[in-house]
Amino acid sequence: MIKRRGWLAACLLLLGVFVWIAPCAAYASLDKGTIQQLIDEAKPGDTVTIAPGEYRGAITIDKSVTLVGEPGTVIVNDAAQPAVTITADGVSVSGITVEQRSMEESTAIELVASNTMLSNLDIHTHAFGIRLRKSNRNEIADNSIQWLGEMSGQEVKMSAKRNGIDLYDSHDNVISGNRISSMNDGIYQESSHRNQVIGNRIDHSxxxxxxxxxxxxxxxxxxxxxxxxxxxxxxxxxxxxxxxxxxxxxxxxxxxxxxxxxxxxxxxxxxxxxxxxxxxxxxxxxxxxxxxxxxxxxxxxxxxxxxxxxxxxxxxxxxxxxxxxxxxxxxxxxxxxxxxxxxxxxxxxxxxxxxxxxxxxxxxxxxxxxxxxxxxxxxxxxxxxxxxxxxxxxxxxxxxxxxxxPAGQQAMAGKHNSYTFWVSLCLLLISTIIIYNTGVKRT
Incomplete structure (x- = not known):
């Protein structure tokens, strides 16, 4: 009876381990088609979570979903088309590394929609990083964009590179907290009005x-x-x-x-x-x-x-x-x-x-x-x-x-003089009170 119970416990333990491992293995083996399938099957407003792993090929987001990559999620695209294309309003994408390896006239992320949130993305590209066309009221925040060749030490002329974030005819967007390195122009805006470019760091471009x-x-x-x-x-x-x-x-x-x-x-x-x-x-x-x-x-x-x-x-x-x-x-x-x-x-x-x-x-x-x-x-x-x-x-x-x-020193001097004035006034009042009280006591 005891042996039977021990055998049953061992089977349950193995089953639990298999159940715990199986989903991870399934997610890690997801290919481009499966990611696209998850997006296609999602309903507007759903959150699609992508497990860690390397996923090859391009995807298109054509409905208002939230796409979240767990740490270690990488999309690799070798084709002369965007790695990620967003055509629907109200999309959110975060937590994904994107490698756009084609040097053709393309981009890692193509945005032709509005009210989108792109955040905490790590982009390495041989083309554009993020490109906006007739896209309004989007927020692009806290992303890292770098020329892909810099990682391998590949020398490329500045004229052969593309822009980190590129806007054309796109208005009222907020671009904040991004880190951009070794691109042609870090952030480029043409015929795009009322955009806010705030708190970005750009070098070697x-x-x-x-x-x-x-x-x-x-x-x-x-x-x-x-x-x-x-x-x-x-x-x-x-x-x-x-x-x-x-x-x-x-x-x-x-x-x-x-x-x-x-x-x-x-x-x-x-x-x-x-x-x-x-x-x-x-x-x-x-x-x-x-x-x-x-x-x-x-x-x-x-x-x-x-x-x-x-x-x-x-x-x-x-x-x-x-x-x-x-x-x-x-x-x-x-x-x-x-x-x-x-x-x-x-x-x-x-x-x-x-x-x-x-x-x-x-x-x-x-x-x-x-x-x-x-x-x-x-x-x-x-x-x-x-x-x-x-x-x-x-x-x-x-x-x-x-x-x-210098104007900066004058401002500081003005503050110091104001501070000194009030301190002196307080000391004068305290001294007057002490003298007055001392005189009153003596009389």
Whole structure:
């Protein structure tokens, strides 16, 4: 009787182990057809969970389902078509690694729908990463996108690569918290309006963020380094570019931290551009508000070309080789910026110089006509010639009342002075009370 019970227990144990193992083995062996079948059989609103494993081929999501990959879920696609195509509104995809191995004109994820959520995806691609076409109100958050060849050490020209996230005629999307490396453009927007690009990190690409013919775009809190240009903003109106950090764009002769070309009525504020060939490059742009930016350790801090009617205020120009250059750029209003190569006079103690700071265009004009003269930059002879050039000063760009100390330090000094005032006032009141009480007791 005891032996029979022991045999029965062993059988039940083996059966339990088989039941526990069998589903995992079944999921791990799922092929492309089975994944597509799961999607096809799901009802709108269902959640489809994909077990760990490598799945080959392309899938299409044509209904509003949630597709969730468990850790270790990988979709590998060798065909010249998207690995994942989304055509239905209201889809959510997360937790999947996608490898798009074809170098044809394709993409890892093709989105032609709206109100979609793409999050926590790990994309390695020989083509585009995520491509949006006529897709609105989507959220693309916390994904990693990298050129596939970088993983194997394969050398590919920048022109042969594609963009990490590419939008065309797609509006009101939020692109946030993504990490993009070694692509052509990190995030590219064309004819796409009111998109928000927030908190992304982009490196070793051509343009970290590239805006073309957009309106109402918000570029906030992003970080770009070791790109050709941190952000290229072109043909844009009513943009907000603020709280970004663009550093170490200097390895290419055309490198800039932030490039504004044909940009109008936009706000460029609280950005940090450091260690670039040119910090800000502004061409054919007008009526922009450029304020509270930190422009440090660039070869050229800011360069204007054929730009007018812009307002620059409370920007700090520190440790740049050349703080500013301006050519054919009249009527820009510069006021209360800090220039570390300028010694002002502050007779009334308001923190602003009583004498103005003028940007001498001599060196820029000379090297534009004869680039080889750049070899004589900051040579004694070149500096002497620059001081001799005083003609047509009325056309020079001038800061009418530059700051005596950096704007950031002035803000801190103001807070410190306010704090000191209130502390002193409190001490005075306490002292008065003590003296009064002591006097009362004596009488």
């Amino acid at each position: 051509r343009y970290g963020i590239h805006c073309m013919y957009t309106e109402g775009t918000i570029v906030r809190g992003n970080a770009g380094n070791y790109n050709v240009t941190g952000a290229m903003v072109m043909g844009v109106t009513d943009a907000i570019v603020e709280d970004n950090s663009f550093t170490k764009q200097s390895e290419n002769v055309n490198s800039q931290g932030l490039l504004l070309f044909d940009v109008h009525t936009s706000t460029i504020a609280n950005n940090r551009v450091e260690g670039n060939r040119i910090g800000f490059y502004v061409e054919q742009s007008s009526k922009n508000d450029i304020r509270n930016n930190s422009i440090e350790r660039n070869f050229v801090g800011i360069q204007f070309l054929e730009s007018e009617g812009n307002e620059l205020q409370a920007n700090d120009f520190i440790a740049n080789v050349i703080n500013a250059e301006a050519t054919d750029s009249p009527d820009n209003r510069l006021t209360a910026n800090f220039w570390d190569n300028f010694s002002g006079i502050d007779a009334d103690g308001n923190g602003r110089s009583d004498i103005s700071y003028a940007i001498n265009p001599f060196f820029q004009q000379l090297t534009h006509q004869t680039p080889a003269f750049q070899l004589f930059f900051q040579s004694p002879g070149m500096q002497f010639l620059e001081t001799m050039m005083q003609s047509d000063r009325s056309s020079w760009t001038v800061d009418i009342e530059p700051l005596m100390m």
